[in-house]
Structures are given as C-alpha cells and as structure tokens.
Amino acid sequence: MSNHAFMPDSYSILIKNANYLPVRKNGKRACVVKDASILIENGVIREISKSPFRQKSTKGEKIDAKDSLVLPGLVNAHTHLPETLERGVCDDATLDDWLWNHIWVMESRMGKKEAYAGAMLGCVEMIKCGTTSFIDQFYYAEELFDAVNKSGLRALLCPSVFDNCVESKTIERAFERAKEVISEKQGKSRRINWGIGPHAPYTVEKDMLLRIAEFADERNLPVHIHLQESLWEMEKAKKEFGMSPIKYLEKIGFFSDKNHQNKRKILGAHCVFVDNEDMEIMRKNELSVLHNPRCNLKLANGIAPVSDMLEKGINVAIGTDGCASNNNLFILEDLLIATILQKYLKSDPRVMPIEEAIELATINGARAIGLENEIGCIEEGKKADVIIVDMKGAHANPKHNILSNLIYASSSHDVNTTIVDGKILMHERKLRELDEQKVIDMARKASEVLLGKKDVR
Known part of the structure; x- marks a missing residue:
C-alpha cells in the first residue's frame, strides 16, 4: 500500500x-x-x-x-447458466426424479436461442449479486460464450459431455462438439477461459472419461465433473464399480496423465458423501471441491464435510448450482448457509469463521479457476474485479x-x-452494459419454449 x-x-x-x-x-x-x-x-x-x-x-x-x-469480486464456482429458464418448474423432488423426469425433459426442447437467453438472464443476475467470475458446465457452449462475452463477466466455461443432450444427441457427438467450440473460441476473449465437463461417472463411461481427460491434457484444461452428490449415486457406484466414484476415478487413472507424471486439474462439484479415504485421494491429487450447500439441502442430498476438507488442505470453493435446483445465483446467501451448516455438522460454533467463509467465494474460487495470482484479492497489481x-x-x-x-x-x-x-x-x-428488462423479456419467451407452451424460435 x-x-x-x-x-x-x-x-x-x-x-x-x-x-x-x-x-x-x-x-x-x-x-x-x-x-x-x-x-x-x-x-x-x-x-x-x-x-x-x-x-x-x-x-x-x-x-x-x-x-x-x-x-474482491465474488466467484460462483458451479453453475449451469441456461437453467435460469427452469427456475421454479420442479421443486420438492428427489435428485434422480428431478433430473431424469423433469429437467432433462424440459431441456430436450432447448435450442441455441433459448440457451443464449437463459445465459444472458444468469449474467444479469450474477452482476446484480456481486459475482464477477463463475465456472459453468453446460452444452451450447458457443451461445454461453457469446452471452458472457457481451455481459462483461469473467468465466471458466466447461462444455458438458454426456449422452442424449439436446444439442448433440450422442455422447460421441457431444465430445466432438466440445472440442470444436474450445478449438474455435479459446483465446478469443481475455475474460473467458475454457475447461471441459464430463457430466459424472454415472453418465460417462470409463473409455470416454479417459479420452476427455487426455484431450484436457493436450489443451492444458481443467476437468469439471459432478462427484458423490447423492445417496442414489453412491448406491449406483457401489453396484457398478464396487467403490465410491472418487476411488473409481483414481483406480482408472483419471486424476493424473497417462504417464502418471502430472496431476490433472480436476474440479469436483458437490463431493457430499465422502469418507476419509476419498478425502485423502482428493488431497493428494489437488482436487478443488465446488461446494453447493443450498442446492444440496433443497434436494435433501446431505451436507458436505467442508471444514474437514479445509483442515486437510483441500481447496473448497462455493457455487450455487443451477437455478433449476437452487433457485437463484445469490452467492452471499450460500456463504451464510455454508458457515452455519459446518457449525451444525461439527457441533461447534467456532468452525468456519467469517474470514474463512469469505475465502470460499474469493481466493478459493480464484484458485479453482486457475487465476489465484490474478483475482480473488484486493492487492496492487491484481486484476480489477471489485464489488x-x-x-x-x-x-x-x-x-x-x-x-x-x-x-x-x-x-x-x-x-x-x-x-x-x-x-x-x-x-x-x-x-451499464445490458438492458435488464430486454433480457428478462427475452428469457420469458424462451422459457415458454421449454415448457412446451409455444415455439417462438
């Protein structure tokens, strides 16, 4: 100073x-x-x-x-931005019911125009709640890029790879589309970085997981994946793999390159149902956890042991998840829930003090993005992301x-x-840069398409 x-x-x-x-x-x-x-x-x-x-x-x-x-500007470490269009359409449902019978059914009607509209609405919401950077996993990555680029926000975009998504139909085509967009857009905006997002071990098979990871190695990209979010997922993994998803990923060599010389940058969304062995794997492989406390509570998916993770030296950042499950992008409110939950979980009001909670949405989020030397603190020489x-x-x-x-x-x-x-x-x-009412009107029309009320495309 x-x-x-x-x-x-x-x-x-x-x-x-x-x-x-x-x-x-x-x-x-x-x-x-x-x-x-x-x-x-x-x-x-x-x-x-x-x-x-x-x-x-x-x-x-x-x-x-x-x-x-x-x-410092706040970092929302886990979102699905076009899900703003699905806000409030399916509450009070279990994760598997919510995902398979409602959200993915609605998203089957989503086109490029709707994805862009939902992303723009999400950008408006984040600007208004003090989020300056975010990590997103979704398909229609080109439309997300256009929306974020126009908004002025900073982002790490991770095109989602899984089967039967509306943009690509097959997982093979989803992977090819992700590679196309990354190849075309990488380096086109100084505010937008790229990763890649295999959805989860229960939706992406071993060979594809490793192909995605090897592509990430070639491009020096982080890999954004959902991990151990629900008991349903844990039961499925036990039946199919005989172990937790995190132990399975270590077994197949997902956490390091094929020569086992370099750790991959893995971003694990949720990580709720983890034991000490899982956390040791996470620690030694330098996995960043993307913690979504309100979403997990709303879907009755448990409480991630965040204070234990931090104590073990695991980087934990905070996210909101998508508006279909949260139902907003208000990161400050997630910080409040995060600190209270850890006090409850440990039966100790001294756990997760205020200063530590704030780090989840600032420097820890910056570290998850890979920009800890550029954002996340107010210091001379850092990028001016400030609220x-x-x-x-x-x-x-x-x-x-x-x-x-x-x-x-x-x-x-x-x-x-x-x-x-x-x-x-x-x-x-x-x-200053966006017309809020025009964005809202555009999103309302787009949401009608997802609900099947009419086609305005």
Whole structure:
C-alpha cells in the first residue's frame, strides 16, 4: 500500500473512503483496511493509498464508498447458466426424479436461442449479486460464450459431455462438439477461459472419461465433473464399480496423465458423501471441491464435510448450482448457509469463521479457476474485479464487526457496484452494459419454449 497521492494519467476509477477487505496479503489472511483510496487503471488495481486523493479531476470516474464494504469480486464456482429458464418448474423432488423426469425433459426442447437467453438472464443476475467470475458446465457452449462475452463477466466455461443432450444427441457427438467450440473460441476473449465437463461417472463411461481427460491434457484444461452428490449415486457406484466414484476415478487413472507424471486439474462439484479415504485421494491429487450447500439441502442430498476438507488442505470453493435446483445465483446467501451448516455438522460454533467463509467465494474460487495470482484479492497489481456492498441499511448497523454484518445480516441485494476487468458493469444497482428488462423479456419467451407452451424460435 502506498502512502502518497495518486496521479492517474489514463482512464481510471477512483474508489475513495473505502473500507476494504484484501482477503489475502502476502499469502496471509488479512483484516479490513479502513478509509483507503483504491485506484483502478486499465483493468488493474494500480494503487492503494491511505493518503487523500489531491488531484482535482481524473480521466475516469470517482466512486464514494463511504458506509460500504469493498470486496474482491465474488466467484460462483458451479453453475449451469441456461437453467435460469427452469427456475421454479420442479421443486420438492428427489435428485434422480428431478433430473431424469423433469429437467432433462424440459431441456430436450432447448435450442441455441433459448440457451443464449437463459445465459444472458444468469449474467444479469450474477452482476446484480456481486459475482464477477463463475465456472459453468453446460452444452451450447458457443451461445454461453457469446452471452458472457457481451455481459462483461469473467468465466471458466466447461462444455458438458454426456449422452442424449439436446444439442448433440450422442455422447460421441457431444465430445466432438466440445472440442470444436474450445478449438474455435479459446483465446478469443481475455475474460473467458475454457475447461471441459464430463457430466459424472454415472453418465460417462470409463473409455470416454479417459479420452476427455487426455484431450484436457493436450489443451492444458481443467476437468469439471459432478462427484458423490447423492445417496442414489453412491448406491449406483457401489453396484457398478464396487467403490465410491472418487476411488473409481483414481483406480482408472483419471486424476493424473497417462504417464502418471502430472496431476490433472480436476474440479469436483458437490463431493457430499465422502469418507476419509476419498478425502485423502482428493488431497493428494489437488482436487478443488465446488461446494453447493443450498442446492444440496433443497434436494435433501446431505451436507458436505467442508471444514474437514479445509483442515486437510483441500481447496473448497462455493457455487450455487443451477437455478433449476437452487433457485437463484445469490452467492452471499450460500456463504451464510455454508458457515452455519459446518457449525451444525461439527457441533461447534467456532468452525468456519467469517474470514474463512469469505475465502470460499474469493481466493478459493480464484484458485479453482486457475487465476489465484490474478483475482480473488484486493492487492496492487491484481486484476480489477471489485464489488462494493452498501452497508448503510438498518440491518447492517451498528458496525461492530462489518464482516459479521456482511455474512450474517446482509444479502445480495445490498451489492451496489460491480466492476470486472476495470469496467463498471453496475453502479447504484443500475446495469451499464445490458438492458435488464430486454433480457428478462427475452428469457420469458424462451422459457415458454421449454415448457412446451409455444415455439417462438
């Protein structure tokens, strides 16, 4: 942190009167810093100063963050963005019933236009709740790319590979389509990175799992897969493999390259029903867990032992899952549930303190994406993915502990400003790059197609 005034000479954003949470500083957990000024310039946090900003004007914008909390942009580590169109269509159902008899039936009517509309609606929702980066697994990856690119958000897109999806019909074609899109779009946007997403061990057979993993090796891609989400899945794995999905994946060599020299970057969504042996496999293979507490609770799929994972050194990031099961993308609310669940699970209110919970949605999420050296903290030189949360409301006062007020008293609706890559996407709750009402209207029409009411394509 500098102690002299800024002298910006190009387009900049100056956030003044900032109480900000670095999250991490020099690799160590950091506390809230009060009354600072943060200069964002050309997409980067250029300077942080405790001295007042003395220049009378800048080539850019000034934001007064008084009575607010400035945070690194939040990371939603597991989503299926077009599922915004399926919000509320199937509640109070078991996972297997929900998935096989409702969601995949509806998605069989989804075309490119509907996928784009759902993705755009998800982008609007995430901007408004302070999410600046996310990890997504879905088909129609080209349409997701177009939506994210237009929105201004940062993403890791992992085209989904499984059988009978509406875009590709067969798993072979789904894999080929994933490779096509990645080959065409990789490197086309500095904000959008790529992975690949074999759906789960119960939907993708061994040979295909290994082919997907070897393609990931060739392209240096992370692999995003659903793991040990439900008791139904665990029972199926026991019958078919004689062991848990994680033990099965280790047995077939999924976690390292075929020469067993390099670990693959594996992102495991859910990981609810894991034992100590599973966690040891996860730890030694450096798997990142994508924890979805509200979705798991709503589907009665248990509570992941996140505090145990963190204690063992496993990286855990937080996600919402898709809106068909959550039913929103409000990551702050998932943080609240996550910390309370761990206290309950361990019968210890000291488990998962506030500072650790915040890391799930910031630096741990950045680590899952592979951008821990670029985002996830507020530090000079990091990319300017920053949010400002309004703490003026009655529910956020008095400010004895502003981080406590953030997690235990605030909501996503308190996010005032969202900045990604040095660009203001929302300020004072108003979107700057997208027309919110037009996106909502487009999504409503698209959802009617999925419901089979009419074809507006």
